[in-house]
Amino acid sequence: MGTNKVSKSKEGSLLSRMTRNQMFIPLAALAALLLFNLILDPSSFAITMDENSAGNPVLSGFLINILDNGSELAILAIGMTLVTAASGGQDISVGAAIAISGSVLLRVLCGSNTRPETLQAPILVAFLVAFVVAMLFGAFNGVLVAVFRIQPMVATLILYTAGRSIASWVNNNELPIIGEPSFGYFGGFIPGIPVPTPIFIAILCLVAIWLVLKFTNLRLYTQSVGINENSAKLNGLNPTFIKILSFVILGACVGVAALIKVSRLATINYGVIAKDIEMDAILAVALGGNALSGGKFNMAASVVGAYVIQCLTTTLYKFKVPSTALPAYKAVVVILLVVLSSPVVRAKLSALAPQAKRKEAA
Amino acid sequence: MAKTSSAPKQGGAKKSLNDTSLLMLITVVVFVVMYLGAMLILKGGFLKPQAFLNLFNDNASLIILSCGMSLVMITGGIDISVGGVTALVCMCCAVYLDKMGGNVAVSALLALAIGLGFGLVQGFLVAYLEIQPFIVTLAGMFFAKGMTTIVNSEPFNVAHEGFKALSGTRVNVPGMGTVNKLGEYVNAYVEIGVVVALVVVILMFCMLRWTKFGRSFYAVGGNSQSALMLGINVKRTKFMSHLLCGLLAGVGGFVYFLHVASCAPSHASGAEMNAIASSIIGGTLLTGGVGNIVGTMFGVLSLSTIKNIVSSAGLGEAWWTGITTAAMLCLFLVIQSVVMSVRKKKQLGVK
Numbered sequence: 001m002g003t004n005k006v007s008k009s010k011e012g013s014l015l016s017r018m019t020r021n022q023m024f025i026p027l028a029a030l031a032a033l034l035l036f037n038l039i040l041d042p043s044s045f046a047i048t049m050d051e052n053s054a055g056n057p058v059l060s061g062f063l064i065n066i067l068d069n070g071s072e073l074a075i076l077a078i079g080m081t082l083v084t085a086a087s088g089g090q091d092i093s094v095g096a097a098i099a100i101s102g103s104v105l106l107r108v109l110c111g112s113n114t115r116p117e118t119l120q121a122p123i124l125v126a127f128l129v130a131f132v133v134a135m136l137f138g139a140f141n142g143v144l145v146a147v148f149r150i151q152p153m154v155a156t157l158i159l160y161t162a163g164r165s166i167a168s169w170v171n172n173n174e175l176p177i178i179g180e181p182s183f184g185y186f187g188g189f190i191p192g193i194p195v196p197t198p199i200f201i202a203i204l205c206l207v208a209i210w211l212v213l214k215f216t217n218l219r220l221y222t223q224s225v226g227i228n229e230n231s232a233k234l235n236g237l238n239p240t241f242i243k244i245l246s247f248v249i250l251g252a253c254v255g256v257a258a259l260i261k262v263s264r265l266a267t268i269n270y271g272v273i274a275k276d277i278e279m280d281a282i283l284a285v286a287l288g289g290n291a292l293s294g295g296k297f298n299m300a301a302s303v304v305g306a307y308v309i310q311c312l313t314t315t316l317y318k319f320k321v322p323s324t325a326l327p328a329y330k331a332v333v334v335i336l337l338v339v340l341s342s343p344v345v346r347a348k349l350s351a352l353a354p355q356a357k358r359k360e361a362a
Numbered sequence: 363m364a365k366t367s368s369a370p371k372q373g374g375a376k377k378s379l380n381d382t383s384l385l386m387l388i389t390v391v392v393f394v395v396m397y398l399g400a401m402l403i404l405k406g407g408f409l410k411p412q413a414f415l416n417l418f419n420d421n422a423s424l425i426i427l428s429c430g431m432s433l434v435m436i437t438g439g440i441d442i443s444v445g446g447v448t449a450l451v452c453m454c455c456a457v458y459l460d461k462m463g464g465n466v467a468v469s470a471l472l473a474l475a476i477g478l479g480f481g482l483v484q485g486f487l488v489a490y491l492e493i494q495p496f497i498v499t500l501a502g503m504f505f506a507k508g509m510t511t512i513v514n515s516e517p518f519n520v521a522h523e524g525f526k527a528l529s530g531t532r533v534n535v536p537g538m539g540t541v542n543k544l545g546e547y548v549n550a551y552v553e554i555g556v557v558v559a560l561v562v563v564i565l566m567f568c569m570l571r572w573t574k575f576g577r578s579f580y581a582v583g584g585n586s587q588s589a590l591m592l593g594i595n596v597k598r599t600k601f602m603s604h605l606l607c608g609l610l611a612g613v614g615g616f617v618y619f620l621h622v623a624s625c626a627p628s629h630a631s632g633a634e635m636n637a638i639a640s641s642i643i644g645g646t647l648l649t650g651g652v653g654n655i656v657g658t659m660f661g662v663l664s665l666s667t668i669k670n671i672v673s674s675a676g677l678g679e680a681w682w683t684g685i686t687t688a689a690m691l692c693l694f695l696v697i698q699s700v701v702m703s704v705r706k707k708k709q710l711g712v713k
Contacts (some may be wrong), residue, residue: 090496112417130447144692144695144696147699148699149699150695150698150699151648151695154392154638154642154649154695155695157638157639157691160635161635161639161684161687162684162685163684164684165682165683165684165685165688166681166685167684173681188655193579216424268642279500282500283497283500285437286494286497292494292496292497293494310514316486322515324511324515325508325511325512325515325639327504327505327507327508328504328507328508328509329508330501330504330508331502331503331505331508332499332501334497334501334504334507335487335498335501338487338493338498339487340489343492344490344492345491
């Protein structure tokens, strides 16, 4: 980091410049969590080579676990950041949409038979169908928000209510199970590659969005619509289209996340799959320091936020916290983080810092 | 704002309804039409007065929760912790009554204290530390749900004598009884929670309508900048809305507890979404500044009626409830959005 060297001469500005950076809070939280783990149990950081049930050598360990399980959340955080920035609201239907998309995926793979000997359709075809379905539901949310001007949280409440019902209706409330091992590659390991596949999929998505943001006007347009819709319109942008586009992109993220989720299980549980993941995704955006009221966004901060949440979840599981009690601990950490990053507290803290210095000088 | 709303009252001429009353009126009309339609077409249970009262019996706690939700939504916020608080209240009261042998009055106070505690902390974080209400109350929900299982993770039925007596208390409604198959006259009844719910609705309605304190809620939700310039303490108003919502979540939680007389971590899961949906159907806008408690009550009743209609129309599969609820929500939202945009265009045209 070049900034560190430069600002050594004036330390006061280093601290304030670092804390003012949007990446500071999520990165500091991640560092604190990892440090906490390192102190309590240094051995957990070891990455070992194990054999999985298929007999292939695979990497395993605490860090790999976080990266692996955080993939879906990181992918969703991409779409959620865009939706938040463009519409100034959040999509609370992503968990339900994952259930629908996953259900469609299994339906296409299995046909009418829930225990197929052979797959009824190539995995790629099934994935594309589910992917398109997820984007269509994203577009549905987008139309409600952009055309009918319903607040995003309320508009997506519709799909949140209906989603899991639709998902079980798609498969007649049966639970298809896929025996085909190649379907498990997406959520597990490809033979011969020791790194979990979801990590690759997440990296692929992150690179894709990085390229899109770098080489297109998506970032500029999304932010302008989020900051002031009317002036964006006067400048020749189409806010309706941009908003719908952001929801469709989130739909695409949902489609990918659904593939990973369903592939991990090789089946689906309509009520439980990706439950509360929408809350985690929104938290990721908020932890990244992005205003939930829309406007400017920092994609990298959101993604780091997603891994912070996964790190927290994994840490709590490691300390044998029962999964039902998990939310209470999560809530405490989240509140601590948002209190620390709130503008009021920050202003107070930065007002305290120079005072302390003056006292030292005196 | 004040001028336009007071002018038609004084002049007596019905120039135009304000947004709040119009959206409420739509809900009330839809509810009445839906219920009459169900009585005429489906007959069966819908013709019995008790069936109508059961709408209240089953939804007393949801009405109270939705009232709190509406208050927060009118000021432009949101509270998604109410379902979690309900579950926590049930669990704490049940454990206190059955395992610690407490008495009923103290358990009611305990419920209020839990709700008040949540309201205090959340209100402080939202109003004075300016953290987004969604995040704060989301954490509140997580915390409440987690604490519920930490207090006790096993569901059980409450066996406390005094509590059972209170829980089983029925208030007879005169003039609505029916003669059963044996020829005996059976009084129609409501549970004690319904009385509480109605009191809450009336209190909140009066507060919002006629007190300065209540009106400041609309001012803050409509435009917090101009409210500030009018000399309203915006931060305190937001704080109070969350405090009241928390308190009502405590009350609603205890009423829920009275209704089910049991506790389980899964209790009232999704209640926050039902409360939000009811408030919206009742004409409260999430953007703030528009809303009506009576409308909210009808929102709850409409939501429950549509569920009853679906199940008595023979669509027994579990998924139909979810889908129809969502369809109804969708319909109402689109109606609201169309009505509001038409009115906006008219207003602009007049100018």
